[in-house]
Amino acid sequence: MVEKREPVVRLERGFWIITAVFAVLSIAAVVYWYYAPVSSWLPEGAKPAEEIDELFKFMAAIASVLFIAVFGYLLYFSFTFRAKKSDAAGAIGVQIHDHHGLELWWTIIPAILVVVLSALSVKIWYQIQIQPNNGLVVESIGHQWYYTFRYPQVHGEITDAMHLPVNEPVTLNVTSADVIHSFWVPAFRLKADMVPGLINTLRFTPTLPGTYKIICTEFCGTQHAEMNQQVVVVESKAKWEAWYHGWQQKNANVSDALPKAGGGTIALASGDPKAGQALFATKCSGCHAVGPFDQKIVGPGLKGILDDPKHPNLVDGAPANPADVAKILQNGYKGDYPVAMPNQTANGLSDKDIANLVAYLGSLK
Numbered sequence: 147m148v149e150k151r152e153p154v155v156r157l158e159r160g161f162w163i164i165t166a167v168f169a170v171l172s173i174a175a176v177v178y179w180y181y182a183p184v185s186s187w188l189p190e191g192a193k194p195a196e197e198i199d200e201l202f203k204f205m206a207a208i209a210s211v212l213f214i215a216v217f218g219y220l221l222y223f224s225f226t227f228r229a230k231k232s233d234a235a236g237a238i239g240v241q242i243h244d245h246h247g248l249e250l251w252w253t254i255i256p257a258i259l260v261v262v263l264s265a266l267s268v269k270i271w272y273q274i275q276i277q278p279n280n281g282l283v284v285e286s287i288g289h290q291w292y293y294t295f296r297y298p299q300v301h302g303e304i305t306d307a308m309h310l311p312v313n314e315p316v317t318l319n320v321t322s323a324d325v326i327h328s329f330w331v332p333a334f335r336l337k338a339d340m341v342p343g344l345i346n347t348l349r350f351t352p353t354l355p356g357t358y359k360i361i362c363t364e365f366c367g368t369q370h371a372e373m374n375q376q377v378v379v380v381e382s383k384a385k386w387e388a389w390y391h392g393w394q395q396k397n398a399n400v401s402d403a404l405p406k407a408g409g410g411t412i413a414l415a416s417g418d419p420k421a422g423q424a425l426f427a428t429k430c431s432g433c434h435a436v437g438p439f440d441q442k443i444v445g446p447g448l449k450g451i452l453d454d455p456k457h458p459n460l461v462d463g464a465p466a467n468p469a470d471v472a473k474i475l476q477n478g479y480k481g482d483y484p485v486a487m488p489n490q491t492a493n494g495l496s497d498k499d500i501a502n503l504v505a506y507l508g509s510l511k
Contacts, residue, residue, distance in 0.1 A: 160226065168218045175210035179203045191333035191358050191380060192350040197270045198335040204266065208259060274336070274349055281315030281351070284308065285488075288320070288327030288340035291369040293360060293376050297390065301397040308360070308378045310352045311386035318348040319488055328364040331378055339364060344432050345488040352380040412472050412497045414504050422506025429493055430503070436510060445487070449510045461487075468504050475500045 184199045229237070285296040286308065294303035310316055320329045322340040329348070330337035333356075338346040358380070362373035381389075426436070433444035439457050441447035446457075452466055462479055464470035478489030490500065 158226075161222070164218070164222050168214050171214050171218075172211040175214065176207045179207040179210065182206075189333050189354055189356065189358075190335075191331070191354045191356060192336070192352045194270060194273055194350065195333065195335040195353075197273060201266055201270055205263065208263075281317065282311065283317045283319070284310070286318060286320045286329055286340070288322040288324075288329070288362070288366070290324050290367050291362075291373045293327075293329070293373075297393070300390070300393050301399075304393060304397075307376055309386055309389045310378060310380050311383045312352050312355050312380050314383070315349070315351045318350070319345050320348065321345050321488065321493075325366050326364050327362045327366050327373070330361045330363050331358050332361065333358040334378075337363065343429050343493075345493075352378075355380050355382065412476070412500050414468050414472060414501050416498070417501035417503075417505025417508075419502070419505045419509040422502035422504070422509075425495075425499055425503055426506055429495065429499075433487075448507055451510065452508050453511065468508060471507060472500050472504050475503060 180203065182203055184203065185196075190196050190199065283298060287294045287296070287303070292305065293308075294305050295308045296303055318329075320338050320340045321344060322342045324342065326342070327340040328337060329340055333354075334350055334352075336348050336350055338348050340346070356379075358378045359374055360376050360378060362370060364370075366373065426434075430448075435441045435443055435447040435449075437447035437449050439446045439450075439454060441449075445461075451457075451471070452468065454466065458466055460466050460470055460474060462470075462474060464473070474487065475493075475495065476490045479487040495503075
């Protein structure tokens with residue numbers, strides 16, 4: 147019995163001509179993106195904007211080559227193998243399948259591209275996370291429909307613009323007081339969601355003095371479109387210090403002061419464990435489990451935190467007692483990534499809330 151084989155399909159001269167055209171267009175696209183002046187379209191206002199732009203250009207170059215190949219051949223084959231008037235009714239076009247060579251290469255090449263893109267992305271992400279922690283720490287809180295800003299040793303909230311000194315590392319902790327917002331400064335190439343009860347952190351170093359828009363990219367209600375009116379002002383150290391001291395004086399008597407290191411004593415005896423349990427579920431459970439120490443989410447499990455002989459000290463080295471737990475809840479803690487805990491104001495905790503949380507933690511045996 148003679149085996150029936152599919153007819154051999156040979157690619158005509160027109161295919162190789164169009165392939166050469168696509169190759170030239172692809173090379174031109176890669177060269178264009180290599181030299182593309184992205185920073186002239188949108189200023190690079192902070193480190194690591196330049197590194198993120200390089201990643202964008204790499205992705206754009208690869209995407210351009212894929213676009214040219216996929217849509218170019220789609221149009222070419224649609225035209226070349228279109229139905230002709232002379233074809234019989236119900237005729238089926240050329241069938242090409244089980245071509246091991248094609249299948250091998252269209253698997254290997256995308257896999258290599260994904261690995262390379264992943265490696266570059268992780269490299270830049272890691273550089274962002276290891277930005278120095280010894281600079282300025284600022285908090286931004288999203289509201290419907292505006293941002294507020296808190297600075298160390300400045301009472302209350304600043305509601306107009308965020309001011310930052312040029313060339314000084316910044317750790318920006320963001321959260322929300324109501325619904326989910328986002329904090330995006332296009333010139334910095336960084337964005338983070340602002341989630342109630344959760345702190346997200348951005349690390350960067352402003353490098354170019356100027357005024358840059360802050361934009362909320364998360365739909366947050368009827369006036370979401372208006373949440374692009376505030377700005378980040380990057381200025382010289384001297385100008386920033388003058389602005390900073392001006393706000394210290396202006397807000398000197400504001401009552402909702404940002405908790406300071408070694409802040410006031412909290413009356414822990416009045417704590418209610420049941421109320422603390424409810425608070426823990428909304429404020430703490432995103433980072434801590436009600437389980438043993440090694441049951442980590444972001445931070446360790448907190449069961450038995452006040453009575454764990456294997457871990458007698460807190461993250462700041464202080465003994466695990468109610469007063470020092472309350473101190474961390476008041477002032478927060480900042481260590482090497484990912485060890486960072488928001489303070490009382492960022493978490494929206496009153497002194498009574500802290501007493502309740504400490505009482506609840508003390509009940510976890």
